[in-house]
Amino acid sequence: MSERSGVIHDLGYRRYDGPRDGTATIARTLYVTGLRHTYGLGRSGKSKILPFILLAMATLPAAIVVGVVVLTGLGSLPVTYADYTNQVQLVISLFAAAQAPVLFSRDLRHRSIVLYLARPLSSSVFAVTRWLSLTTSLLFFMWVPTFLLFAGALLAGLDKSDQLEGLLKAVVLQLLLAALVAGVTGLISSVSLRRGFAVVGSVVALIVVSGVVTSVQAITNAQDADGIGVAAGLLSPWSIFSGLADAWHAGVVTFTPPGSAWALAYVLVAVVLTALCVLGLVARFRKVGSR
Amino acid sequence: MAGVTGELTGLLPTNQSVITTAGLTKHYGSVHALTDLTVDVGPGVTGLVGANGAGKSTLIKILLGLLEPTSGSASVLGHDIEHASQEIRRLVGYMPEHDCLPPDVSASDFVVHMARMSGLGAAPARERAADVLRHVGLDEERYRPMGGYSTGMKQRAKLAQALVHDPHLVFLDEPTNGLDPAARTDMLRLVQRIGSDFGIAVLVTSHLLGELEQVSNHVIVLDGGRLLRSSATTDFLRRTGNLLVEVVGTETERDRLGEALAQRGLTCRPRGSMVAVDPPPPELAEAGAVHDVIRDVTAELGLGLMRLEPDHGHLEDVFLEGGAHV
Numbered sequence: 001m002s003e004r005s006g007v008i009h010d011l012g013y014r015r016y017d018g019p020r021d022g023t024a025t026i027a028r029t030l031y032v033t034g035l036r037h038t039y040g041l042g043r044s045g046k047s048k049i050l051p052f053i054l055l056a057m058a059t060l061p062a063a064i065v066v067g068v069v070v071l072t073g074l075g076s077l078p079v080t081y082a083d084y085t086n087q088v089q090l091v092i093s094l095f096a097a098a099q100a101p102v103l104f105s106r107d108l109r110h111r112s113i114v115l116y117l118a119r120p121l122s123s124s125v126f127a128v129t130r131w132l133s134l135t136t137s138l139l140f141f142m143w144v145p146t147f148l149l150f151a152g153a154l155l156a157g158l159d160k161s162d163q164l165e166g167l168l169k170a171v172v173l174q175l176l177l178a179a180l181v182a183g184v185t186g187l188i189s190s191v192s193l194r195r196g197f198a199v200v201g202s203v204v205a206l207i208v209v210s211g212v213v214t215s216v217q218a219i220t221n222a223q224d225a226d227g228i229g230v231a232a233g234l235l236s237p238w239s240i241f242s243g244l245a246d247a248w249h250a251g252v253v254t255f256t257p258p259g260s261a262w263a264l265a266y267v268l269v270a271v272v273l274t275a276l277c278v279l280g281l282v283a284r285f286r287k288v289g290s291r
Numbered sequence: 292m293a294g295v296t297g298e299l300t301g302l303l304p305t306n307q308s309v310i311t312t313a314g315l316t317k318h319y320g321s322v323h324a325l326t327d328l329t330v331d332v333g334p335g336v337t338g339l340v341g342a343n344g345a346g347k348s349t350l351i352k353i354l355l356g357l358l359e360p361t362s363g364s365a366s367v368l369g370h371d372i373e374h375a376s377q378e379i380r381r382l383v384g385y386m387p388e389h390d391c392l393p394p395d396v397s398a399s400d401f402v403v404h405m406a407r408m409s410g411l412g413a414a415p416a417r418e419r420a421a422d423v424l425r426h427v428g429l430d431e432e433r434y435r436p437m438g439g440y441s442t443g444m445k446q447r448a449k450l451a452q453a454l455v456h457d458p459h460l461v462f463l464d465e466p467t468n469g470l471d472p473a474a475r476t477d478m479l480r481l482v483q484r485i486g487s488d489f490g491i492a493v494l495v496t497s498h499l500l501g502e503l504e505q506v507s508n509h510v511i512v513l514d515g516g517r518l519l520r521s522s523a524t525t526d527f528l529r530r531t532g533n534l535l536v537e538v539v540g541t542e543t544e545r546d547r548l549g550e551a552l553a554q555r556g557l558t559c560r561p562r563g564s565m566v567a568v569d570p571p572p573p574e575l576a577e578a579g580a581v582h583d584v585i586r587d588v589t590a591e592l593g594l595g596l597m598r599l600e601p602d603h604g605h606l607e608d609v610f611l612e613g614g615a616h617v
Contacts, residue, residue, distance in 0.1 A: 012488060013426060013484075013488055013489040013490075014422060015457050015490070016411070016415065016419055016456070016457035018411075018412075018415050019412065020381070020409075020410035020411065020456075021410040021411070021412065022410070023377070025410070026407070026408060026409075026410050029407050029408070030408065033404065042400075043395070044395060106393055107393075110390070110391065110392065110393045110394065111387075111389060111390065111391045112391050112392065112393055114357070114385075114387050114391050115385070115387070115391055115405060115408075115452060116408060117355075117357055118355050118357065118380060118383075118384075118385035118387075119380055119381075119405070119408045119409050120377050120380050120381050120408075120409065120410060121408065122377065289357055290352060290357045290358050
């Protein structure tokens with residue numbers, strides 16, 4: 001502007017004519033940010049404490065098992081990969097219940113959702129991306145101990161193909177479980193915007209219902225009415241997981257293992273329920289965003 | 292200004308409409324938020340005024356694609372809202388009326404994140420966020436969590452996120468809401484700069500009619516979801532043909548002047564401490580004739596003439612006139 005030298009200029013407003021990402025890249029950025037936020041990364045120091053304590057709690061038993069197997073030279077792991085996940089279900093449920101509100105309540109409660117929806121990502125892409133972040137976060141949470149066990153098993157010189165088969169079954173079942181749990185806790189968190197209510201709601205849906213279903217299955221098994229117990233298994237993500245693991249011989253024993261037809265029903269219910277949750281999330285985000 | 296417009300011509304020819312709507316209608320059951328709205332918004336600053344509930348926010352949300360209109364059509368920056376809503380959201384910025392900032396994040400982090408959500412890469416997002424936060428006047432406090440911000444600081448942070456991706460158009464919904472008079476003036480000056488210096492078209496809403504007079508080139512007035520009037524701000528502020536006269540003294544002196552002027556055939560009425568003189572009858576229509584009469588009358592009465600000026604219109608008058616101009 002001015003020809004004089006030696007003057008500090010206020011550059012004024014500068015326009016941006018550099019490259020702009022497409023929708024897919026923006027969604028990926030949102031996905032990675034969301035995934036990091038579930039572990040408190042990129043957030044305050046305080047918010048890192050809970051997820052990492054829970055992760056340590058879910059991993060510590062696996063580390064002990066590995067130590068025992070390697071040191072004593074056991075011929076097999078005392079627990080299968082799928083069963084390990086089943087055994088630490090309380091910790092996994094707590095992690096999901098505590099961290100789902102980070103992704104699904106905050107934007108709605110503080111209404112920053114409006115700022116997101118005024119940008120290129122649509123409400124459906126936004127909701128699905130959030131759900132993918134939580135699903136991945138849960139998978140990571142389950143995979144850390146699972147792969148630790150696997151590494152220990154290889155280190156102890158156990159049969160590789162046996163271990164690989166067990167691992168593969170566990171990974172597939174964990175995928176189904178993570179998607180479903182992320183959908184259920186996400187939907188609950190998006191509806192009850194107060195974090196406390198969201199956590200309690202998720203705890204009820206995951207832990208309490210699972211406990212009730214297990215009791216029902218034990219009772220019906222004792223009363224020789226397995227059919228009711230198998231059907232009741234459809235009501236909780238955890239009983240779907242353990243039922244399928246039992247039916248697939250992945251090393252989990254339930255009171256009322258589903259037959260092959262029921263196992264198919266379990267898979268179908270898990271998939272349909274997940275889809276319904278994601279649709280519910282899309283509807284919820286769209287509604288709040290337009291207010 | 293010429294330089295800025297020159298740079299912009301590639302994106303936005305100055306004579307091209309930024310927003311056009313045709314018969315835009317939004318009904319929620321029996322509530323008519325917007326009825327048959329047809330307007331044309333050009334570059335620069337456009338004020339959208341109306342009482343609370345007049346349909347201002349509804350219009351912005353429809354233009355952003357957040358709400359679907361019941362009927363009618365609209366286009367923003369040449370893109371149809373029904374088919375190219377995503378393209379529109381790439382090019383516009385939006386500052387909502389209500390609070391929308393997460394309290395546990397700093398303005399700096401938040402604005403960077405919002406830049407990335409608009410498609411800027413990590414490095415440009417940081418650079419632009421720093422730039423824009425400086426322009427809106429958030430200094431050291433940008434590194435503090437936004438939960439502790441005053442209303443003025445929150446409004447600035449909201450404005451920063453609307454500008455960070457260098458939009459071609461920004462929707463500012465009640466940017467002066469909740470601000471004290473000094474902060475209000477600052478914000479209005481900033482709005483004006485966005486339209487002129489930054490070269491970004493602005494659609495700014497307010498329920499206070501007067502405050503947009505100073506900053507906008509064009510004003511659209513909504514009332515109960517209907518268009519009351521849309522014209523250049525200068526049209527609203529045109530001279531009414533009335534004269535305002537003020538003399539030294541109290542109401543007694545004012546009334547003496549008024550009565551004396553009435554005897555000379557002028558129609559007068561008191562307005563505050565002044566006398567408002569209606570446009571003169573034909574025999575006094577000659578330029579300066581009325582001024583002479585007023586001067587002579589005050590001199591005869593021995594009054595001190597303090598002020599004699601033409602009267603201007605105000606945005607508020609549109610409501611007093613009702614829908615006469617539609």
